[in-house]
Amino acid sequence: MLIRHVERYVDYRHKLGVGFEEGEHTLTLFARYADEHGDSHVTIDRIHEWCSQACSPERARAKYNLLRRFSLFLRAEDPGHAAPPIGAFGCRRRPRPAPHLFEPEQIAAIISAASALPGRSISAYTYHCLFGLLAVTGMRVSEALALQRSDLTHDGLLVRRSKGGGSRLLPIHSTTRDAVEAYLNRRNRAFSISDDLFIISTGRAPDRSTVRKMFVCLARELGIRGPVGTPGPRLHDLRHSFAVRSLEACAHDYDAVRRHMAALRDYLGHSSILHTYWYLEATPVLMRTIAAANEDRFVGGVR
Template sequence: MLIEHVERYVDYRRKLGAKFDTSEHALTRFARYADKCGDTHVTTDRIHEWCNQASSPERARDIYNKLRRFSIFLRAEDFGHAAPPKGAFGSRRSPRPAPHLLQPEQIEAILSAALTLSNRTIAPYTYHFLLGLLAVTGMRVSEALALQRSDLTCDGLLIRRSKGGGSRLLPIHSTTREAITAYLVRRNRAFSISDDLFICCTGRAPTRQSVGRTFNSLTRQLGIRGPIGTPGPRLHDLRHSFAVRSLEACAHDINAVRRHMVALRDYLGHSSILCTYWYLEATPVLMRAIAAVNEDRFVGGVR
């Protein structure tokens, strides 16, 4: 059965360091569908039939690429599996959403609004401190939700499930530690069935989707984000804003900036500094610094 091949493929990819949660879900759904149709091998026709049921062209392309890689993996052992052509549902990657740099006062308003959520559970405090941690550390939301209580160490936060399967120690400011400690007092009194640092009414960490919906709801409530269907700040923009504001605070000296970029790469958990550069969108502060350096170099001043 194809579902057994999926389990083996997922296990193989995870041993290589991939988390593979989203891909596992997509492959499992396809395998169950193909098994119900009586398929013993992956076929191109069945892949096309399944992808044509996707909710959007972008979703169809994403599913097709996942199934194509899965089929080619199986074909290495059994030529009965198909070798679907590349790009059958398009090869263009979706452009990255335009970033929204949040102002400090906007972030403060979001955190205050989180405390107005239903106070019958720990949720208001969880979202208040969770969003605050994302804002002051630039952590990925998946990293924050994977934190356990024991990950708060005397040296900082231990990130065990970083992107790509790595881990790192994240130094934190004393005020951040005090905030987490204050949250833990409430969290340890609340109903819990896990050791997750951040929990909701289920006793476990909220899902990434729930955090995203809550963030969107709070920003709409505050007028920071427009009506449904219009672009606006996303949860990931807390990370983006942290990266940009940290560079703005850096001394405007080329050597200092170089050192800062390397440190920021490690702090954000990027495998390549090229990923870090993408976050640094132009702001008036950065543009003035760049213009000043270029003018000095033009007139033969500071290199």
Template structure:
């Protein structure tokens, strides 16, 4: 019964316009856990038992709150579904996670580790090397990269059709990025798959989001970027933050130039509002030196 309830709930979320990918994965895991115990309704104790299996406090709270929203929807129809307390596993600190800004050497090490993936000689290592390099070079969302089709690669750049805010945009590509994609396409054509996805695994289909994340974590740990499971560290989305910050570092520190650059960057990243782009910016030594220089120039102008 819970499986049927979940199917209806997921269908509703999709009709409302939500991708609901990560939540769906978590809820499937919970429902499988509950049904192994012959549960026909959500039980608060079972939710907590399952949530506590997660390796970190943040993940345990996320599990709890995800199932709690599911239980709230089911309880509106059937009061036998129990709603676990939102604070049963404590309160999440209201702190912004500081993104990791990758160095060029770290990105190169990640791509080199991807190129060593097994099976050797298959398209899998090249696909992951290309995927991570593409995200780093364009700042696109991983979901956008995995949704790319062959026809989306044009002479003018990449057309991003599957966006978070349902808006298409064109991403001009640097010559080196285009060359890397062309080299990948040579190998992809040898695979002979009929799938139209741009990025495909050895099976000939686009890899699942969860599979990409799992492989990223494995590679990041193998090169010392992350610790063991449950320990914090750089994530794949930080490549998008890195693109935004490094882009701003290259901008001439003139107020008008920076303003135009931020507007262009916001469009390139596919943000609905320019204020969303500010969230992606993080202080780095280069930016702090530019800020100090701008402040000094402003002070000197005021004194004179």
């Protein structure tokens, strides 16, 4: 039965500190499918057959790559399991979407609109504080929604559920602390069945999909995003904007940029500084600075 192997693999990934909920779901579905066909080992034919039923090429690639790692894990103990080749469903990755860089006035408008949401529940205060916190810290929305009340410490915000399973401490400005504490005073008077920092009328934190929809709705109402069906600014662009604007602040001091890149990598919770360097491409201000620096070096070399 492959399902017991899935359980072992999931336990192994959890012990590594990796959030693996989606992977666990996918592997469980595959194991049930393989068990229905009487498979005792993972085979390449069964992997291809199952992945070919995916709803899109991107999804098929993701499933195949997950099953390939799972099968190699099992093969280390039992060579009867397959060793699927790399890239059988393609190696192409979707290009990263171009970030939208919010102007301070746009962020202020969205935060203000959130506080004016109708109703008497805590939700309006939650979205107001949540969007503001994302804008001034560059946190991932999943990290913010996982915060507990006790995670606001004397030294900053303790992010326990970062991407990849790590944790980090975010120092925050005194004005940010004041805003979060003011929200907490309201939140603590509201009905809650959890210790989540951010809650809505259910007494629990909203899910990411709900928060994203709320953000897009407010952005459309303010004319910052176009009508339904058209691309535009996303909630994640608050993170992009934070990273790029902070780099722009020291754009003309190359030593400061180098120091800032390392600090920004840790602050944003990137696993590699390569992910942080991507933000250098996101704004004409930074690109002009990079071009000018290269031109100066080239001219200096010619002389």
